[in-house]
Amino acid sequence: MEEKVLEKKANSEQDSQPAVAITNMNKWFGKFHVLRDINLTVNNGERIVICGPSGSGKSTLIRCINRLEEHQSGSIIVEGTELSSDLKNIDLIRSEVGMCFQHFNLFPHLSVMENCTLAPIWVRKVPRHEAEKTAMHFLEKVKIPEQAYKYPGQLSGGQQQRVAIARSLCMRPRIMLFDEPTSALDPEMIKEVLDTMIELAEDGMTMLCVTHEMGFARQVANRVIFMDEGQIVESNEPEEFFNNPQSNRTKLFLSQILGH
Amino acid sequence: MSDSSFVRTEMLKSEAPPTMEGSVLGWIRNNLFSGPWNSLLTIVFGLLIVYVLAEMLPWVFLSSWTATSLRECREIIPLTYGEGTTGACWAVIRERYLQLFYGFYPRELYWRVNLTFVLMLVALAPILFPNLPRQLLYFSGVYPFLGYWLLWGGTIWTPTLTLAGLIVGYLLFNFLSEKRGLLIGVIVGTLLIIFWFLFGVIPITVFLSENVTPLAIEIVESEQFGGFTLSVIIGATGIAASLPIGILLALGRKSDLLIVKSLCVGFIEFIRGVPLITLLFVASTLLNYFLPPGTNFDIILRVVIMVTLFASAYMAEVIRGGLAALPKGQYEAGDALGLDYWKSMRLIVLPQALKISIPGIVSTFIGLFKDTTLVSIIGLLDPIGLSKAIRSDTAWNGIVWELYAFVAAVFFIFCFAMSRYSIYLEKKLETGHR
Numbered sequence: 001m002e003e004k005v006l007e008k009k010a011n012s013e014q015d016s017q018p019a020v021a022i023t024n025m026n027k028w029f030g031k032f033h034v035l036r037d038i039n040l041t042v043n044n045g046e047r048i049v050i051c052g053p054s055g056s057g058k059s060t061l062i063r064c065i066n067r068l069e070e071h072q073s074g075s076i077i078v079e080g081t082e083l084s085s086d087l088k089n090i091d092l093i094r095s096e097v098g099m100c101f102q103h104f105n106l107f108p109h110l111s112v113m114e115n116c117t118l119a120p121i122w123v124r125k126v127p128r129h130e131a132e133k134t135a136m137h138f139l140e141k142v143k144i145p146e147q148a149y150k151y152p153g154q155l156s157g158g159q160q161q162r163v164a165i166a167r168s169l170c171m172r173p174r175i176m177l178f179d180e181p182t183s184a185l186d187p188e189m190i191k192e193v194l195d196t197m198i199e200l201a202e203d204g205m206t207m208l209c210v211t212h213e214m215g216f217a218r219q220v221a222n223r224v225i226f227m228d229e230g231q232i233v234e235s236n237e238p239e240e241f242f243n244n245p246q247s248n249r250t251k252l253f254l255s256q257i258l259g260h
Numbered sequence: 261m262s263d264s265s266f267v268r269t270e271m272l273k274s275e276a277p278p279t280m281e282g283s284v285l286g287w288i289r290n291n292l293f294s295g296p297w298n299s300l301l302t303i304v305f306g307l308l309i310v311y312v313l314a315e316m317l318p319w320v321f322l323s324s325w326t327a328t329s330l331r332e333c334r335e336i337i338p339l340t341y342g343e344g345t346t347g348a349c350w351a352v353i354r355e356r357y358l359q360l361f362y363g364f365y366p367r368e369l370y371w372r373v374n375l376t377f378v379l380m381l382v383a384l385a386p387i388l389f390p391n392l393p394r395q396l397l398y399f400s401g402v403y404p405f406l407g408y409w410l411l412w413g414g415t416i417w418t419p420t421l422t423l424a425g426l427i428v429g430y431l432l433f434n435f436l437s438e439k440r441g442l443l444i445g446v447i448v449g450t451l452l453i454i455f456w457f458l459f460g461v462i463p464i465t466v467f468l469s470e471n472v473t474p475l476a477i478e479i480v481e482s483e484q485f486g487g488f489t490l491s492v493i494i495g496a497t498g499i500a501a502s503l504p505i506g507i508l509l510a511l512g513r514k515s516d517l518l519i520v521k522s523l524c525v526g527f528i529e530f531i532r533g534v535p536l537i538t539l540l541f542v543a544s545t546l547l548n549y550f551l552p553p554g555t556n557f558d559i560i561l562r563v564v565i566m567v568t569l570f571a572s573a574y575m576a577e578v579i580r581g582g583l584a585a586l587p588k589g590q591y592e593a594g595d596a597l598g599l600d601y602w603k604s605m606r607l608i609v610l611p612q613a614l615k616i617s618i619p620g621i622v623s624t625f626i627g628l629f630k631d632t633t634l635v636s637i638i639g640l641l642d643p644i645g646l647s648k649a650i651r652s653d654t655a656w657n658g659i660v661w662e663l664y665a666f667v668a669a670v671f672f673i674f675c676f677a678m679s680r681y682s683i684y685l686e687k688k689l690e691t692g693h694r
Contacts, residue, residue: 106593
């Protein structure tokens with residue numbers, strides 16, 4: 001009885017705390033100051049789109065959130081756990097945070113089903129048949145259950161990216177990170193991936209997306225963040241961001257990507 | 261309607277290829293006579309092959325299998341096939357093939373060697389062919405100890421106790437690494453196994469043999485081993501041990517931990533910088549100076565250790581090539597899913613890296629197996645060492661080609677089998693990637 005109360009308390013605490021809280025974070029690649037004094041709070045259920053010119057540090061920023069990159073100063077707190085060099089914390093956070101990459105990074109030696117069940121079985125210790133059921137559920141959600149027993153090499157780019165999304169979802173993450181998920185795709189396939197992401201957003205997933213798909217940003221984002229030279233230049237609701245950009249750098253960027 | 265405008269009203273159906281494609285004639289034309297230069301090459305090499313065969317085949321087949329000495333051979337062959345014929349004297353193989361296969365292993369115990377070899381094939385089967393029942397792998401695990409006992413004989417307690425020690429050490433490692441962390445598991449597990457080897461196995465063996473039952477079969481000394489038996493023992497043990505050691509060395513070389521990395525780099529570079537012969541000489545002579553006087557450290561074991569270390573250094577570099585060929589995204593995807601280092605290596609990185617390295621790994625295996633003939637230089641009687649011994653027999657003094665051709669043929673069978681298996685494996689693991 002007491003345990004249940006405690007659990008409930010913990011849950012409500014988790015709901016009130018932000019999903020990601022980044023304060024005064026700095027990162028260098030050698031001598032290059034790639035992220036400068038980043039402050040960013042993402043609440044549960046928020047969908048954030050990060051855009052900016054190449055080399056502005058947007059990918060590095062979201063890769064810091066699951067410690068694919070290490071930050072040198074400031075703090076990053078994900079779901080109440082601070083990222084430090086403690087390996088246990090890192091593995092814990094990584095299993096709570098899903099990530100999709102520009103180049104999918106599916107495991108080519110495993111079938112689609114095995115790709116989706118690997119982490120649940122080995123990290124979460126879920127029994128195989130249960131993991132397979134979950135995997136099928138999410139493969140249906142991304143609309144490719146019929147490809148479950150093929151290998152990634154036999155799928156199109158769009159299908160591979162949807163498998164990658166399903167693979168992340170199988171870990172039941174609380175936050176999803178997308179690192180330019182449509183940049184490596186043919187135009188015809190971009191839509192199927194974006195549709196999947198929109199559906200995910202509608203389910204209330206906390207999402208951080210680095211993308212240049214401004215239509216997607218308008219449709220699903222709560223907030224659009226513009227980065228340049230390693231810093232957050234502007235952050236606003238999509239309507240305001242696109243119709244009434246404040247800084248000159250943002251105006252220039254928007255005119256270049258929306259101008260044609 | 262302008263020239264640049266075109267609209268297809270009906271999509272084309274796929275049709276059968278022209279008749280030349282796929283027929284034998286078509287194949288010959290495409291592959292042998294596709295142009296004047298290719299036709300010329302085909303004819304020249306065709307003639308060359310015919311010439312070589314015409315010279316070689318009579319020697320191989322106009323031969324004697326029955327003579328008892330080289331001199332007799334040289335008399336019989338012209339008598340049977342006509343004046344001036346010089347054929348091969350295969351009689352030497354007929355007389356000495358048992359020795360070439362078994363060395364000086366006691367004749368009445370040949371069955372033990374044969375049984376070990378057959379059991380080796382059984383133990384290899386589940387490793388080579390993943391669709392066989394997995395339970396067979398337990399036999400593969402027990403096999404090295406069983407094989408050792410069958411070949412060298414003596415009491416069964418020594419290999420059994422050794423195996424038991426390893427199993428207990430492994431279970432302890434498993435238990436501790438779950439509860440107390442990997443490092444403590446490795447240290448305690450290893451210490452237990454070393455302690456068991458140094459102070460446990462021999463006294464308990466002696467006790468059990470004297471007080472319970474010896475369960476012993478006749479002992480065969482290492483000096484009696486020879487021929488292909490010796491080559492296969494050294495080769496197979498070296499191959500089985502060098503792959504896991506090579507994997508660990510390759511991972512160590514890519515590690516972020518400075519000490520681990522330096523040790524691995526140092527080991528690999530040292531071993532690769534030294535000829536195998538040198539290591540074998542160290543094993544056969546120098547090692548005695550370093551060991552306490554009176555220690556009886558088996559010569560075959562010493563050679564196997566050296567060959568294994570040598571091959572693992574090369575193996576490590578081959579596998580490092582495979583690791584380097586994997587896109588960084590594979591490592592990142594493993595990390596992003598929350599897999600720890602060992603799980604990510606075992607489930608994601610190594611299966612792919614090893615697959616990429618198959619040709620290199622098998623080359624190293626084949627190289628290792630052929631290098632076992634070098635032990636003849638330190639006086640072990642492998643097939644080459646035996647050939648020398650046979651040639652110094654007065655009856656066969658002066659015979660060269662027949663012996664070496666036979667040894668070469670047997671080695672070819674083993675090496676070709678390994679090569680074909682590697683091709684089979686590559687095809688099997690192909691998943692349409694790239």
